[in-house]
Amino acid sequence: MLKQLSRLLLSCLLAWWASGLFPLARAEEPRLLTGETPFSPQHLALLDDATLNAVCMIGPRVLYAVGEQGVIRKSEDAGQTWRFLPSPVTCRWHSLCFLTDRIGWIAGGNLTVDGRESRGCLLQTLDGGESWTVQSPLEMGMLHAVRFFDMQHGIVCGESTASGLAGIWRTSDGGKTWQGMQSAEPMQWRTGAFSLNGGGVVAGSRGRVALVGGNRILVDRSLTESYRGIRSLTLDETAAGWMVGDGGLVRYSPAGAAWQDPPGALPAELKTLYDFRAVARVEQSVWLAGHPGSAIWMSQDGGRTWQARATGGTVPLNSLHFADSLHGCAVGELGTILLTSDGGLTWSNAARQTRRLALLQFSPRASESSFLLTARYAGHAGYRVGIVALCDNPLAATNLDRVAEDLRLQQGVNLTGGHVGRASWALPLDLPELDLRRESLLARWNRSTDDQLADLVLSHLVRDLRVYRPDVVVIDLPPENDQASQLMRSALDNAIRAAGDSTWLVEQQQYAALGPWKVPRVFERSRIGRGGEVLLESDDYLAGLDQSARMAAGPAYLQLHGSLTALPSAESFQLVNRSDLPGPLRLADLFTGIILAPGGAARRATFIEESPRSQAGAALAREQRNFSALVRTRLHDEQQAAQMIAQLNQVVGRSPGSQAVQQLLELAEQYRRNAQWDYYDAVLMQAIENYPDEPATGLAAVQLLQLWTSREMTQLRLSNRNTSVVSRQIDSARLSEELEAFLSEATEEPASQVIVPVVREESRAAALTPGSKLERSAWESTWQQRALVVYRFLERTSPELARGPDVQLPLASLYRDRGARLGVQGVFQQYLHDSGRDEKDRSLLQQFAEVEFWLQSRAGITPRRYLPCYAVSQAPYLDGLLSDECWQQADEIRLRVASRFSAAGLESLERPIVMLGYDAEYFYLAGSFPRHPALPVELPRREGRRHDADLTGQDRLQIAIDLDRDYQSSLVLEVDQRGFTRDTCWLDAGWDPEWFVACQGDERHWRVELAIPLAELSRERPVRANETWGLSVSRILPGIGVQSWGEQQGDVPERASFGVLQFR
Template sequence: MLSLALVGTPAAQAQPAPNGPDRLRSLPPIQALPITSGAGSKGTAPAALTSPPYCDSDTLRTSATIRALQFWGQERGVAVGDHGSILVTADGGRSWKDVESGVQCRLNDVLWVDDRIVVALGGGVDVVTRISRGAILVSHDAGASWRRSADSELPLLYSVERTRGNHSGDRRSSITAVGAPDPITGATSFQSRDGGRSWQSMLAPRAVASTDALQRSPIRPTATAEQSADLSERVNTRSIIRASCQLDDQTILCAGDHGNIFRSTDGGQTWSAVRSAAWSNDASQGPPGACAMLVIAANEDRVPWALIGRETLEKRLRCNLVVGTLDASGAHALDHALDQAAMRLGVAAVDSFAASDEDVSLATLRRWIDVHQPPILVLDDELSAETKTALLQHAVAGGAEKVVEYALHGRGETLLHDSAMLPESGVLAGDFAADGLMLVSDFEFASDADVVENPWVAINTRYSGGSQFARGDSLGLGVRLNRGHRLPPRQSKASRRRLHIIQGRLKQQAAIIELLGTQTDASGQTAPDKFAEALSRLLDQTSREDQFRSAWSIARRSVGQSNPIAVWEEVARRFDGASAAQLLGLHARARQQSQEWDRHRALINGLRPSGAPVATSSSGVQSLPDAAQELLPTVGGHAAIVSPFQSNRTATPDSQPAVIQASAALPLGNHRFNGLHRSNRLLTPFRQASEHRQEHKIDLAWQMHPVRLIVEDALARKQRSATEQAATEQAATEQGEKAPTRSAVAEHDFSADVRRIADHQSPWSSLLRPSSRQTAIAVKTAAPPRLDGRLQEPFWNDTDAQPAQTRGRRPLTLRFAWDEQYLYVAVQGSAEHFVKTVDSEPVGRRDADLTQSDRVTLGFDIDRDLLTAMNLSFTRRGRTHDDLDGSDRWNPTWYVATHASGDGVLTAEIAIEQRSLAVSLREGDTWFVEAQSLAAGRPRRYHLMPDPLTRVRVDFR
């Protein structure tokens, strides 16, 4: 239904007709406006360079963290920072004025090109895909006003400097910006010769480019805890200094968290705050902004987004966040997406500590507490008991008035539920968590995601020096806080209409659970059309502001369910202008055309590879043929077939038995996930993608992104192979001959687009080249190995063989070999990464819960589409888990043995039955294999955006 509304100025509508009623006058313009989203309407997804409405960037900008500070001469200066904040001074930094930037993203650096032209740059990242988007602002009046340059195709930018060799006063001199890799060219440097108006990529020659330098995006250096504490003590401030600038021998300015700027006129001996408490009438008066609440999270998965959002955006407490990282250095490992998620919740800054070393991490965390001296300290319950006790004592000794612990979905004296209404911000508390997870985390499988079952943050008070009777919904109650501890008051509160909307959304969680229940009917068969219709209707009834978040919540919960394809397709159709939706559309197409899924449909539906049904016991567990039952010994009270690769060495407590077979019992019974009944039939016919798509402006960053090009290449190759195979079979039938079983299309062929990616220096190029550290050569062997984790067989060190190495934070070395029946894999990694194991289930039990154990996960991507894979996981003690993109109904036969050498290397030797992989290997095949070393506590995840650093290429010869 189309609704017409009159749009015009009130004055025009009220103006009387001149000279009587017989004279005509112009009517205000008439415009057709939609009054409802309507069925099938297009929605909008969160943008990289803008903040959600609840963020209130205009208010937060006045006290945002300052990231860079630059002067031209002694008087004129510009400072830039979070939320698009820009400050200018004309008196040598004695006073500062806020200038409208027109952007809401973080600005990382600023440069004076000459006495009039100034360039500021930064950017953000897309949700889910983490594709970076750059923002460049140019001023031609010494910072008084700013305009965006031609930056639509640039990635996130970190720093800018004048190109060496050019005179500083020459307007024609070039400037160079450094940022994240350009997905099209792989370039990380970009040059402008016209004062920042236009930019071009600077490509390093392939012969001299450093591959190691491309493992991580270049980032602007960040001060360590020790350096930050030292600077803060010199300036006598309780905030971290992020930028500084020296005007002459005596005059120095520095700036940092909470918008504070300090000035010294005696060479840094004494300092005065020239900008503080910026939300007061006089920015130079009042206490400097300081951290009221310091949150320490064990890792990025443990950040309590809902709790932070309530305290910052709703209760207006200033907050800093410290997050553990697996990187040993701990200083440069945090991703910009984490910074962006925190910034949108009003957090001043995110810093880090090395979680891999408890002694180092404890010393680092004490220094962060010394810098901030927070009245409120919030500790992750996942931190060790010793660390929490030491930090509590240190904080209380330093003056902290309250110390609390939080647990995600645990028990506590108070609970912050996802459905808690926050009237000032106009959202539900869970909205903060959902928006944060879109940026920093992949989907958790529904069977493991406690967030679906227990959507809350539990809070327990460990120390309170204030009133013991203060009760309420804020951690600040009972704590003495001054004006510098609080964020500026919100300019406008949520409207009454918005409050009515979020009241209606309180019933949406039940509606989503009911919606997911429509995936199966009474007979256990899926009903994709019914489900798709219900999903579309639910989203049509959701406000535009909340549609993408609701759709994403449903997509997250559908992973591991019977048919997520319908959800992915609906998101792709409804939000097709966003890279996140385009990626989900690729996932839907890849799943539909996946060789892994196509070859295992019969197995997952309860049939053996030959088509014969699998015997089922009365307990609902798949049983083996009678001949195999005779070979079953007892291992830990559980049956296991004698391995054909069994080692004759004596079993030890550390590796018992010597070879573990992961096929003794095949669970066939029904399971319950999130209270929903799951039938045996996992795969069902898929909905076809919509033929009608709304035209959008071409997004080159996505269209030319390596992930899209590689996936499209794999899908096209699969289609081409199927067409040629059909033609070959038809020709053979006409000639009365037997058709070949495989297509004549070469497995190692890549399209021109993919070859072009390999030619550029990018994180993906090493994976696509036949000769690189990430390419392994698998040799054919005449004799099988003895699985003992020692790699003593000659073929492991064959001159024709070639190992490959992942480039992630916990690198692994992989070797491959094969024969007519088995694929052999050797995995080596640091033994210190495989210490923690939980032996709650007996060895040999299929699909053990490995979440609380250090483990290796291998994903075999035989069609190289990056988005589907057969996954095998194991611990050093032989606990195993296997799945097909999260489906535990895929039950292959494979064997694993591990051995820890004296030089600190853990080696795993694996044999996988080719029939279980539904392949028959031949020379010339090329696969991608993902290999990850996962720390205990990290849940199983469905990775939406592939990571090139965790993958290797395998060429079979």
């Protein structure tokens, strides 16, 4: 009965959606905000110490500064007093440009709730910031630089989007419309400088620099800074300019010439001490600032001689601007504002307070940061808290639409009320499983630091401690097999001792005015919540945020992981070093016995008080804790799981909308882990039906659309479906009519209409044959119909999500499956831009689009991402020798180095060979792989083989088959040099197909032959002529790199991995 109830719920929810009985949220229209908007004391405290990213002076008296948490500040008395300006949107502001003291623009943006994409935002004011209008088209990513030349012509640059890969947009009508420039690959520009003729320079992470002229972008190859990011640029009307960045990077260009070292050398010690973030120039005077912010370097003779001028503070500075050669301003972290009226010889602090952090967390990776900690001590108690991620993980952003990890880390910190979120540039984890191999890891890091690994790591860690001067430092307990974490833990132990010793790294005092800092307390964090003297539970109620720690930290974990899987139930902290007080001390929290007054140097003003509202919040937190416990106990019981679905509204409905959606997403994730797909559907459907206005609801809608359009997941679900307990009345004729009517108009805006579920479920007992053709077709059609309804929902509520490739490519696969050719063409037409370029210079989505149109017409040159698979006349004998006739006649596929980060020398090695074939029963694959001298040789063996073996650390072949070419879901099969195998079906690791493997090897090569039953891959058997799949074939060399047919970067298939396989 409970199963019947749950399935009835599924159908009812569909009917509610389709009939429009629940309200549809509207995208927020640009608003004009006028007059003074009162800020609450809590909001003022948050804005007061928010990081400032940019400053602009209009003459010596009028200044504007913008930054994180949506802060906009203005001074009209040369920076002596400042006021906060209201704005119609809350964004992270990175840049500003003013033509007069009244007319200007500020640029920035935000990230989507799952951190997968960024959204740009641009505000204009005509009255000195008293009111603002929004000028932000959907196709813009987060903006980092803005320049208007007059009231009509302007340019912005920043993060790329699917429709704006270049990350640069121009306007010629005052911001009413914007035109994006074109690029073959996604660009992430962090700074830009432009002259009045519209030309300029843009730059970003990993030393990437490009010249901008007209509608062309020319990447400058003269720089070889592979790891150091460029953070700031300045350019005058003669094209002379300066650029600065990580690792003490300073370059200048005299009158448009190539970038070169400055005329006068800066001290060599700055390369391991400074990360410059800002540069300003007036005539022959140049100023440099960054991390640390304790000194600003200046030259009064065009860079021939340099001197450091102390600022009186230590926290990093992000922006410099001078109104003339005397009057300047610098802004940075913790709301720091510094002023000079003598050309930078002396600096004064506008806040008259030198700020620092109370708590600093060192995390090996950004994804391992504790946002429970930030929510508890920053958001709730007001302590100033920062996170430093010690390793850079570019593989976390290899998908086309993935935002760089440092932006997501800062977003997570902002969401939990924290202050500093920074990812190191010097220690990349940019090769698959690099962190598991110590020798490869050290070799990689020595290359990235120019063989100065030990000196640079120690200098950076000691610098951070002396800059932020925390009372509490939190470090991680390193896992046993994590070489990166173990190396970082050892380095941190040394750095904590050295930071408090004035005889260590004396150059930091000499060149940056950084004195020693002895850390009072050091805690070791256990992410499993066991042991330790202080326990932080996710269900703890935080009165300062009026919610539990779990609810407060959840959005931050979504930013770094795209889901709530990493949100821990508890974390424990063990005191490992204490110098503040002698004798034993019973710890209630990390700050027991440390007095930090609200409003002081290390703590913002806090306003925590008991009230009826806080009592209600605490009661709600207890209900949420009980619900989480109930989920854990009932999840594996079919009847109780169904009962929980029926009670969701009663349990979740009392929470605020954002918290309710988070609870539903957590529950859905639990069902996903257990492969309980009906309940997964039902939970996400409730989020959409009950909370359409919540931003996270768009994430639920995208997940449902991807699941319902995935042929791989449809096959998997139908193969396990038991349908004998419920009767279904299927109106096949009306189903076909409704779907075809929609699909035939796939390129037009569909008319609003009531859609009745095609599968009606009743609670009376009846049966259809499980797995019958009628039953399978009905469920598949119903899921496709639901996907179309969800797409309409996204078009109305989140048009930017609906237009993204995560939705458009699955939608195209649905159209293709239903024979809606116009719909497929409509999707891919939007990705066709400049077909005159060489194929290698075209964007990934354009390459996909060209393959799709070529498949329909067969006109022109065969695309690079196309691969034919020919039938074999005789099946191979699987022995791993590759001597069969079919392999002698097969075309060889040579795998190439795919990762731009691959270890040196991989390109010169012999390239692996892969061959394909098929017959009526099987899909065959054979491959030969030359061994890499840096990897251990393990010969094939039969004993010890088991299904879904752990292949970590093994040289292996990975095949991903995308049956419907949605470039989202796929069947993944892997085999390593031992002959061990593993297989998964996208979201479901429980997929267990039967396939056959033969493996042979010697000291020089290892070889495999595979026979995969077509019945295990596709419901179509035998394969139809011209049937087309997506295919990825990659060889993973742990700690070394990837060799691939596509362009795979890491150890999991990604969109760039795939091409098209067609059976001929």
